[in-house]
Amino acid sequence: MWEARPCTQRLWGHKRLRYEPPFGNWIRASLIDDDRKNLSFKGNRLNQNGSPKHQSQEDATGIVETLALILPPVARTGEVTRSPSDGGAAAEDGRPYPLGPSAFHSLEVSSPSNPNCTSTSAASPTHGPVLSLRLGSKLHVVLSSPAAVREAFKDHDEALANHDPPACSADALRHNMVWCPHGPLWRSLRKVTVRELLSVSGIEAVSHLRCREVQQTVSGLRAGEPVAVRDLVFTTVFHVMTGMLWGVTPSDDAASQFRKVIQESIWMLSVPNVSDFFPKIAALDLQGLSRRMKELYERYTLLFAKFAEEKHGEGFLKVMMQVLEKDDKESFTLDNDKGLFLDLVMAGTDTSTSAVEWAMSELMCNPEAMKRVRNELDAVVGKGRLVEESDLPKLPYLCAVMKETLRLHPVIPLLVPHSPSSTFVLGGYTIPKGSKVFINVWAIHRDPALWEDPLQFRPERFLQGNQNYDFRGNTCIYLPFGLGRRICVAISLSQRMIMYMLASFLHCFDWELPEGHELELSEVFGIVLKKARPLVLIPRARNHQLDIRTLC
Numbered sequence: 001m002w003e004a005r006p007c008t009q010r011l012w013g014h015k016r017l018r019y020e021p022p023f024g025n026w027i028r029a030s031l032i033d034d035d036r037k038n039l040s041f042k043g044n045r046l047n048q049n050g051s052p053k054h055q056s057q058e059d060a061t062g063i064v065e066t067l068a069l070i071l072p073p074v075a076r077t078g079e080v081t082r083s084p085s086d087g088g089a090a091a092e093d094g095r096p097y098p099l100g101p102s103a104f105h106s107l108e109v110s111s112p113s114n115p116n117c118t119s120t121s122a123a124s125p126t127h128g129p130v131l132s133l134r135l136g137s138k139l140h141v142v143l144s145s146p147a148a149v150r151e152a153f154k155d156h157d158e159a160l161a162n163h164d165p166p167a168c169s170a171d172a173l174r175h176n177m178v179w180c181p182h183g184p185l186w187r188s189l190r191k192v193t194v195r196e197l198l199s200v201s202g203i204e205a206v207s208h209l210r211c212r213e214v215q216q217t218v219s220g221l222r223a224g225e226p227v228a229v230r231d232l233v234f235t236t237v238f239h240v241m242t243g244m245l246w247g248v249t250p251s252d253d254a255a256s257q258f259r260k261v262i263q264e265s266i267w268m269l270s271v272p273n274v275s276d277f278f279p280k281i282a283a284l285d286l287q288g289l290s291r292r293m294k295e296l297y298e299r300y301t302l303l304f305a306k307f308a309e310e311k312h313g314e315g316f317l318k319v320m321m322q323v324l325e326k327d328d329k330e331s332f333t334l335d336n337d338k339g340l341f342l343d344l345v346m347a348g349t350d351t352s353t354s355a356v357e358w359a360m361s362e363l364m365c366n367p368e369a370m371k372r373v374r375n376e377l378d379a380v381v382g383k384g385r386l387v388e389e390s391d392l393p394k395l396p397y398l399c400a401v402m403k404e405t406l407r408l409h410p411v412i413p414l415l416v417p418h419s420p421s422s423t424f425v426l427g428g429y430t431i432p433k434g435s436k437v438f439i440n441v442w443a444i445h446r447d448p449a450l451w452e453d454p455l456q457f458r459p460e461r462f463l464q465g466n467q468n469y470d471f472r473g474n475t476c477i478y479l480p481f482g483l484g485r486r487i488c489v490a491i492s493l494s495q496r497m498i499m500y501m502l503a504s505f506l507h508c509f510d511w512e513l514p515e516g517h518e519l520e521l522s523e524v525f526g527i528v529l530k531k532a533r534p535l536v537l538i539p540r541a542r543n544h545q546l547d548i549r550t551l552c
């Protein structure tokens with residue numbers, strides 16, 4: 001009845017479910033359900049002229065319905081509950097209302113790119129801006145319009161201040177910032193991280209580190225030799241992060257072990273886990289993911305101790321040790337430090353890597369934009385020296401390229417799922433405590449009612465200095481870093497790293513595709529939205545007056 005096909009690859013970007021419990025085949029079979037394959041994320045199609053075409057906002061439902069694909073059919077009640085006006089059951093006194101697509105028909109939002117244009121039902125054309133899916137025993141809610149998101153985070157910010165930790169992270173990752181419940185521990189961790197590491201002065205203090213790593217990467221490139229952009233960027237960001245945190249660039253062996261831990265942990269967070277849909281049987285750990293995550297965490301613990309020993313704690317670790325020693329008001333321990341460091345490397349590497357890979361891909365598809373970036377770089381930096389971080393504020397077009405990339409390819413397309421700590425009413429519908437709330441940023445960023453030509457890569461739209469497009473998510477129209485209390489903690493650092501890497505790559509080299517390679521922009525949907533096929537490019541030396549290889 002079930003036939004194995006590489007459908008899981010398209011959905012989650014992994015070749016197979018590696019940790020297969022006794023129920024492995026059963027779970028895999030459900031991922032490959034033939035009847036539902038049309039609901040899966042389709043990948044980008046080609047235009048008539050052969051250039052890659054982005055998926056339209058109408059395909060946004062694909063993201064949502066992809067959620068429905070991840071459960072075994074027996075458990076998937078799968079209903080998309082409709083509001084009364086769509087024929088759904090009306091709410092009765094005291095009972096939770098069904099969630100439905102018409103909830104926001106009366107709420108209007110205007111578009112910054114097109115002020116005359118208003119969006120009502122906004123981003124999810126098939127099911128509307130608010131919908132619910134019952135997957136297993138857990139209610140999933142997806143918000144797909146700025147109005148819905150604004151009401152949720154304006155009026156119910158506190159209730160939505162918890163992330164919903166995946167079952168496999170149970171023991172291992174609960175000490176860290178991303179999954180820690182909203183409360184004194186989370187506040188302490190966030191406060192110290194921002195104050196000591198990610199404030200303007202904290203970021204400035206380690207600019208030499210970013211400079212060293214980026215220059216080393218650039219000088220290691222050989223003209224004419226193909227490189228996988230993803231690997232190149234991952235290694236650079238990874239070294240920057242470890243340098244910032246431990247004050248040490250790990251030896252090749254330790255780095256490769258740590259990298260495996262990071263990549264495997266990220267992979268596991270994207271694997272559909274039965275325990276997430278049936279929390280009552282989570283203790284059985286049917287897929288062995290919790291056990292595997294625990295093993296990874298133990299491996300990481302050894303590496304953490306090794307790095308700390310090597311340098312007796314420098315970088316952020318040194319600061320955290322001092323805080324631990326002198327400030328007993330802070331309610332965290334060395335375990336929290338350990339969790340926090342893992343968190344920062346995990347949250348920082350894959351996201352920044354994906355953003356740079358997407359930006360390079362888009363620029364390769366859009367020669368006009370590429371030319372404009374080049375001209376800007378040559379005018380500001382010239383040909384006699386390398387880019388420096390202090391050049392970045394003078395590169396507005398490059399900044400617009402980064403913003404447009406994060407619009408079309410938000411690297412965390414549904415944000416980290418939030419879990420209401422109390423039941424609240426949103427647009428007339430009840431969102432129950434303990435449900436799982438996703439914000440469909442991907443759909444909002446492609447809504448034609450909010451963006452002119454939403455599928456076109458047009459960095460110019462960000463050049464008007466419109467405050468609606470800042471990274472704080474205040475207007476709920478542009479939210480690549482999320483919004484509210486759990487907004488990304490590293491917005492400034494990410495901006496710097498992404499722009500600096502792009503500027504250096506594009507200033508030093510011309511890039512071309514290897515012969516026979518086609519440029520395509522298909523996406524793989526997971527916790528991080530990645531390019532389905534890694535981008536491979538060949539650097540060609542530019543007409544510079546400096547020898548890049550002699551720099552480091």
Ligand code: HEM
Pocket residue numbers: 163177178179190343344345347348349351352355410411412415416417480481482483484485486487488489490493494
């Ligand atoms: C392109 C780069 C990045 C993007 C697009 C991005 C995006 C996000 C998003 C969407 C969230 C969740 C917000 C929410 O749930 O509402 C988040 C949270 C977080 N990010 Fe980032 N991020 C990036 C880079 C980084 C980097 C470089 C670091 C670390 C140095 C980092 C650390 C974190 C942490 C710790 C959280 C959890 C914050 C909390 O729960 O309080 N991120 N990020």
